Every structure is written in structure tokens, then in C-alpha cells.
Amino acid sequence: MQELYNLLKTLGMPITYHHFKEPPSPPYIVYLFSYSNNFGADDKVYDKSNNYQVELYSTKKDLESEKLIEDLFDNNNIFFEKTETYLDTEGLYEVLYEI
Secondary structure, eight states: OHHHHHHHHTTOSOEEESOOSSOOSSSEEEEEEEEEOOEEETTEEEEOOEEEEEEEEESSOOHHHHHHHHHHHHHTTOOOEEEEEEETTTTEEEEEEEO
């Protein structure tokens, strides 16, 4: 998880784990552990695999920030899936990367 934080920090955007107490001005990034997908053998965990969410929040569709994140993942061989939603109550776009 520290490695993920260190990578995301290079993007120069505000970043935190799970949530900000007081969110900064968008765009900003929130990352968090989402679930494990471990491989078992002989009645124990043979290989641990943790999955994380990286969430980009912005007030408008921010293709530049998305490209920065996706290039960072691509350059570091990090596979991701991507979804997007608009949060009416917050007035923000959320682009969710599952890694």
C-alpha cells in the first residue's frame, strides 16, 4: 500500500487514504483497500493478492488527470479496470480505477 501511495503522490494532486476530513479543491485522489483475492493451497493462503480502488474526483470531465493516472499505471505494469459516475449530491465526477 505504501508503494501505491508513493506512485500516486508523483502525480502532484492531493491524495489520501479512504477519505479527506475536509476535501481539497478538485481534482484529487482517494485510494483504499477494497478486497483480497488470495490463492489457496493445502488449506492455507498460498499467495496473497490485495485489490485497491483509486478514485479521481473532479468538477468536470478531466481527461488530462485520467491520462496521468492511466499512464502511471501503464508505465508501472499495473492492470486496472475503470468506471465513471457523476455524484449529484457532491457535484463531482468520480472515475474509479480498480487495481
